[in-house]
Amino acid sequence: MLNKIFDSFDAAVADIPDGAVIAVECWGYPATAHNLIAALKRKGTKDLTVITHTFIPQVFSEDLATLPSVLLPQMKKLISPIVGIMRLGAGGFLREYVEKGMEVEVMGHGTLAARLYAGAAGLGGIYDPVGVGTIVEEGREKRVINGKEYIFQEPLKPDYAFLSGHKADKLGNLVYRGNYRSDQPMMAMAAKTAIVEVEKIVEVGDIDPEHVVTPGVFIDRIVEIPPDGLGTPEKGAAIIQQLTQLESVRDMLFGKIE
Amino acid sequence: MLNKIFDSFDAAVADIPDGAVIAVECWGYPATAHNLIAALKRKGTKDLTVITHTFIPQVFSEDLATLPSVLLPQMKKLISPIVGIMRLGAGGFLREYVEKGMEVEVMGHGTLAARLYAGAAGLGGIYDPVGVGTIVEEGREKRVINGKEYIFQEPLKPDYAFLSGHKADKLGNLVYRGNYRSDQPMMAMAAKTAIVEVEKIVEVGDIDPEHVVTPGVFIDRIVEIPPDGLGTPEKGAAIIQQLTQLESVRDMLFGKIE
Amino acid sequence: MKQRLERDVIGMRAAKELQPGDCVNLGFGLPTLCALYVPEGVRFQTEAGLLGYGRLVMADEVEKADWHYIDASGRFCTPGLGMAIFDVVTSFIMIRSGRLISVMGGFQVSEKGDLANWNTGGDALGGTIGGAMDLAVGSRRVIITMDHNTKDGGYRIVKKCTYPLTARECVDLIVTDLAVIEVTPKGLVLKEVAPGWTAEEVQELTEPKLVIAPDLKEIEL
Amino acid sequence: MKQRLERDVIGMRAAKELQPGDCVNLGFGLPTLCALYVPEGVRFQTEAGLLGYGRLVMADEVEKADWHYIDASGRFCTPGLGMAIFDVVTSFIMIRSGRLISVMGGFQVSEKGDLANWNTGGDALGGTIGGAMDLAVGSRRVIITMDHNTKDGGYRIVKKCTYPLTARECVDLIVTDLAVIEVTPKGLVLKEVAPGWTAEEVQELTEPKLVIAPDLKEIEL
Numbered sequence: 001m002l003n004k005i006f007d008s009f010d011a012a013v014a015d016i017p018d019g020a021v022i023a024v025e026c027w028g029y030p031a032t033a034h035n036l037i038a039a040l041k042r043k044g045t046k047d048l049t050v051i052t053h054t055f056i057p058q059v060f061s062e063d064l065a066t067l068p069s070v071l072l073p074q075m076k077k078l079i080s081p082i083v084g085i086m087r088l089g090a091g092g093f094l095r096e097y098v099e100k101g102m103e104v105e106v107m108g109h110g111t112l113a114a115r116l117y118a119g120a121a122g123l124g125g126i127y128d129p130v131g132v133g134t135i136v137e138e139g140r141e142k143r144v145i146n147g148k149e150y151i152f153q154e155p156l157k158p159d160y161a162f163l164s165g166h167k168a169d170k171l172g173n174l175v176y177r178g179n180y181r182s183d184q185p186m187m188a189m190a191a192k193t194a195i196v197e198v199e200k201i202v203e204v205g206d207i208d209p210e211h212v213v214t215p216g217v218f219i220d221r222i223v224e225i226p227p228d229g230l231g232t233p234e235k236g237a238a239i240i241q242q243l244t245q246l247e248s249v250r251d252m253l254f255g256k257i258e
Numbered sequence: 259m260l261n262k263i264f265d266s267f268d269a270a271v272a273d274i275p276d277g278a279v280i281a282v283e284c285w286g287y288p289a290t291a292h293n294l295i296a297a298l299k300r301k302g303t304k305d306l307t308v309i310t311h312t313f314i315p316q317v318f319s320e321d322l323a324t325l326p327s328v329l330l331p332q333m334k335k336l337i338s339p340i341v342g343i344m345r346l347g348a349g350g351f352l353r354e355y356v357e358k359g360m361e362v363e364v365m366g367h368g369t370l371a372a373r374l375y376a377g378a379a380g381l382g383g384i385y386d387p388v389g390v391g392t393i394v395e396e397g398r399e400k401r402v403i404n405g406k407e408y409i410f411q412e413p414l415k416p417d418y419a420f421l422s423g424h425k426a427d428k429l430g431n432l433v434y435r436g437n438y439r440s441d442q443p444m445m446a447m448a449a450k451t452a453i454v455e456v457e458k459i460v461e462v463g464d465i466d467p468e469h470v471v472t473p474g475v476f477i478d479r480i481v482e483i484p485p486d487g488l489g490t491p492e493k494g495a496a497i498i499q500q501l502t503q504l505e506s507v508r509d510m511l512f513g514k515i516e
Numbered sequence: 517m518k519q520r521l522e523r524d525v526i527g528m529r530a531a532k533e534l535q536p537g538d539c540v541n542l543g544f545g546l547p548t549l550c551a552l553y554v555p556e557g558v559r560f561q562t563e564a565g566l567l568g569y570g571r572l573v574m575a576d577e578v579e580k581a582d583w584h585y586i587d588a589s590g591r592f593c594t595p596g597l598g599m600a601i602f603d604v605v606t607s608f609i610m611i612r613s614g615r616l617i618s619v620m621g622g623f624q625v626s627e628k629g630d631l632a633n634w635n636t637g638g639d640a641l642g643g644t645i646g647g648a649m650d651l652a653v654g655s656r657r658v659i660i661t662m663d664h665n666t667k668d669g670g671y672r673i674v675k676k677c678t679y680p681l682t683a684r685e686c687v688d689l690i691v692t693d694l695a696v697i698e699v700t701p702k703g704l705v706l707k708e709v710a711p712g713w714t715a716e717e718v719q720e721l722t723e724p725k726l727v728i729a730p731d732l733k734e735i736e737l
Numbered sequence: 738m739k740q741r742l743e744r745d746v747i748g749m750r751a752a753k754e755l756q757p758g759d760c761v762n763l764g765f766g767l768p769t770l771c772a773l774y775v776p777e778g779v780r781f782q783t784e785a786g787l788l789g790y791g792r793l794v795m796a797d798e799v800e801k802a803d804w805h806y807i808d809a810s811g812r813f814c815t816p817g818l819g820m821a822i823f824d825v826v827t828s829f830i831m832i833r834s835g836r837l838i839s840v841m842g843g844f845q846v847s848e849k850g851d852l853a854n855w856n857t858g859g860d861a862l863g864g865t866i867g868g869a870m871d872l873a874v875g876s877r878r879v880i881i882t883m884d885h886n887t888k889d890g891g892y893r894i895v896k897k898c899t900y901p902l903t904a905r906e907c908v909d910l911i912v913t914d915l916a917v918i919e920v921t922p923k924g925l926v927l928k929e930v931a932p933g934w935t936a937e938e939v940q941e942l943t944e945p946k947l948v949i950a951p952d953l954k955e956i957e958l
Contacts, residue, residue: 002757002758002778027564027586027590031564053564053604081644081645081646081647082644082645082646083640083641083644084641084644085644086544086643086644090635090637090641090642090643090644091640091641091642091643091644092641094641095641098641104640104641106640106645107645107649108645108646108647108648108649108650109563109604109608109645109646109647109650110379110563110604110607110608110611110612110647110649110650110654111649111650113604113605113607113608114379114381114605114608116605117375117379117605117830118384120830120833120834121368121372121375121826121829121830121833121834122387122388122833122834122874122875123372123384123385123386123387123408124385124386124387124401124403124404124406124408125384125385125403125408126376126381126383126384126385127381127382127383127384128381128382129380129381129382129612129653129654130380130612130649130650130653130654130683131649132653132683132684133630133681133683133684134649134680134681134682134683135635135640135680135681136645136649143382145382145383146382148382150381150382150383169819171780171789171819173819173821175468177468177584178566178582178584178585178586178595178601179562179564179565179566179584179585179586179601180584181565181601181602181603182564182565182603182604183603183604184603185603185605186603186604186605189827189830189831189834190834204818204819205818205819209787209789209816209820209821209822210433210435210469210822211468211469212821212822212823213603215788215821215823215827215831216788216789216819216821217760217780217782217788217831217836217837218831218836236583237579240578240581240583241578244575244578250575251575252589252590252591253581253590253591253592254572254573254574254575254578254581254591254592260536260537260557285785285807285811289785311785311825339865339866339867339868340865340866340867341861341862341865342862342865343865344765344864344865348856348858348862348863348864348865349861349862349863349864349865350862352862353862356862362861362862364861364866365866365870366866366867366868366869366870366871367784367825367829367866367867367868367871368784368825368828368829368832368833368868368870368871368875369870369871371825371826371828371829372826372829374826375609375826378609378612378613379605379608379609379612379613380612380613380653380654387833387874387875388833388870388871388874388875388904389870390874390904390905391851391902391904391905392870392901392902392903392904393856393861393901393902394866394870427598429559429568429598431598431600435805436787436803436805436806436807436816436822437783437785437786437787437805437806437807437822438805439786439822439823439824440785440786440824440825441824441825442824443824443826444824444825444826447606447609447610447613448613462597462598463597463598467566467595467599467600467601468601470600470601470602471824473567473600473602473606473610474567474568474598474600475539475559475561475567475610475615475616476610476615494804495800498799498802498804499799502796502799508796509796510810510811510812511802511811511812511813512793512794512795512796512799512802512812512813
């Protein structure tokens with residue numbers, strides 16, 4: 001049997017070359033492959049293109065959990081529908097990098113999903129209705145089909161997907177939990193190599209075939225998060241405490257209605 | 259609460275007008291909305307376009323289960339990757355209908371899936387790599403993207419999807435079983451109206467949120483298959499017995515290796 | 517100066533547009549107020565993959581926050597009865613295929629129903645798109661809740677948006693602190709005004725010419 | 738006349754191409770013979786949405802047939818340990834993204850690796866495409882198992898296919914009852930011959946010119 005289990009996050013990212021395209025989920029703070037991001041930061045890989053749902057500043061301690069934005073100094077391009085947090089000045093924190101040459105490509109979240117699907121299914125491109133008449137159409141081909149305007153969007157085919165899962169068996173069959181699912185299944189399928197960090201590695205047969213979300217064939221490398229890893233439930237609780245101290249985001253995170 | 263539960267299959271298809279486009283799964287014999295097909299046959303709706311994975315002759319009794327091909331006299335167009343069974347003469351059984359004007363559109367199964375996705379996601383079209391250099395590209399636009407040829411394929415947006423599910427709750431949250439899942443989730447999402455026949459209707463909360471395959475918002479009408487309905491486990495067993503009597507298909511269905 | 521509606525009253529009025537069985541995506545800020553006033557049987561969606569999530573975790577029960585469950589505004593929520601979890605591809609099919617109603621905030625709405633609600637700056641770094649463009653284009657019905665005017669009294673309901681667009685000709689209904697306005701092929705139709713306000717007064721604070729509904733009335737809650 | 742390989746020997750030889758950990762889609766007919774000879778750890782996929790299904794239900798145990806589980810050839814199978822169930826969209830992503838190896842039957846293979854295996858008639862009614870086009874275009878490796886010649890002795894390995902194509906330039910390896918032939922940019926390379934057959938004899942039964950591998954050998958099983 002092919003062994004997909006890696007002992008360390010550093011080993012799991014060891015072969016990632018400069019210039020690689022990395023897809024990594026970030027739904028604010030959860031659903032992120034914190035440990036793999038940290039390993040890629042340690043490795044120092046350069047000229048990265050990062051595809052992510054949310055790209056926001058690291059507003060809590062990096063030794064609790066890490067967001068894709070810790071890779072900023074290593075990036076040449078960002079592809080994301082959410083660039084920053086409005087109440088923290090939106091994407092302003094990127095300006096210094098953009099001025100130094102980093103490219104930023106924005107689009108609607110559904111367009112990102114559709115482009116990842118297109119990459120996964122081997123399509124040459126899609127005609128997308130979202131973004132017509134907006135900044136998204138700048139520099140892109142447009143076409144009228146049956147009287148309606150569409151934008152040509154290219155497929156996205158990441159070299160690597162960094163995933164955060166709940167449980168994986170040794171074949172890579174994977175389940176997520178709650179919002180952690182998010183963009184991750186399609187990122188896994190669109191990427192050449194998918195690496196997942198999971199709370200628990202289980203035996204083959206422990207996951208009901210009906211409940212598998214990402215079939216094992218899409219998963220290439222698996223690392224179990226150790227007790228002292230990033231983004232554990234304990235560290236999650238600590239992060240939530242840190243966030244409640246931050247005037248700027250506290251109201252946003254908890255059910256206060258403004 | 260919106261009531262999605264219908265008492266009869268006839269009521270569930272009562273509003274389907276002549277000329278409707280119906281997507282209905284058929285994976286040979288299982289995974290088919292037998293009762294809805296039978297109801298549409300009774301209703302006699304004309305000029306149907308049928309989108310199905312497999313379109314084969316009805317080789318067993320129609321009072322046990324019905325395949326999409328029972329709708330042949332009511333059809334003006336068939337869209338399907340599997341037209342017939344090779345050992346029964348492939349699509350020859352359609353020839354009399356084709357000669358009377360029925361249109362047949364064939365393509366690879368993955369292209370069907372991608373076109374249903376395109377319909378569901380509101381895309382104007384996709385560039386598909388499958389079918390280049392084959393009969394599939396006839397009459398279709400082609401385009402070279404990054405040095406590779408693709409075929410422009412239009413989205414498929416059925417008016418109705420006829421689904422066969424395992425369990426649905428009253429909100430329409432739906433799970434399938436085994437191969438029954440197949441094309442059905444994307445058919446449900448691509449269709450304007452999705453109608454499902456299920457083995458059992460359960461209470462809201464009885465399906466774990468992590469295990470829902472088709473979220474309820476995609477399901478418009480639900481009918482529970484009664485004990486005397488088509489395609490029940492008992493009738494399934496009878497069909498399997500009938501099939502084993504058929505020299506032409508028996509070897510194909512059971513594990514004999516030729 | 518006359519009284520404008522309180523923010524929660526705007527939310528209450530927008531909530532009146534929602535029926536049991538509707539599935540709704542609520543945008544950041546003002547729209548979230550709707551959640552307090554909707555009838556039983558309305559279910560909420562977050563584009564990150566939940567439909568029918570339950571109550572929010574409030575600031576005084578932080579210890580209950582489980583970051584596996586986050587609503588469309590990024591707030592901690594709880595699993596709801598009959599909830600479904602799905603991936604983002606499924607989520608945006610839901611959004612794009614007209615199965616949802618969207619209640620969003622707005623910076624500007626034009627007389628044709630163009631929406632600008634994602635960006636107040638001059639470039640892509642000036643805001644975040646998120647699911648807004650998909651919701652604006654795809655929702656069965658797009659309801660915008662916003663203040664009728666800018667803080668310095670400028671128009672928000674305009675002939676042509678000056679902020680970067682979210683989508684063209686997508687808005688169905690505008691609910692403000694002064695009025696309820698429907699976007700129709702004939703133009704913006706003033707349907708309801710805040711108590712004590714006249715159609716003329718609302719028109720003055722609105723750039724494009726309003727069509728006055730024959731059955732114009734005071735906002736009812 | 739010399740002995741050609743039995744059908745199950747063709748399957749046995751094709752199975753040698755598969756390694757533990759490989760995920761494989763087996764076409765109708767001849768390719769299914771592979772399943773009997775593959776090493777432990779090879780998993781089978783059906784495009785209708787199973788990966789890692791278990792043993793087939795045989796004709797003498799019809800009562801065990803559960804039509805929720807059907808393999809890629811439409812036969813009843815059983816759930817396997819570690820199986821995953823998924824929809825067809827996911828299935829064809831699996832197929833198109835090069836994650837699978839495909840073993841298919843063939844009517845004709847051209848010297849460039851074009852494949853014709855779906856249709857022997859003159860129009861769309863002459864055969865069924867199913868997943869074949871996707872598998873041919875997308876698989877990491879396409880292995881064709883077929884008789885080297887037609888029943889009346891005609892070529893199946895041809896300069897140009899006369900039957901409707903499944904896909905262009907897609908075949909990697911051809912395993913027949915006479916030979917193992919690799920499709921390379923330099924042409925068809927004859928790697929192995931059936932016991933008792935010479936390269937010249939195989940060439941005579943093959944339309945395009947074969948490149949003889951320097952290490953040409955007898956088929957080993």
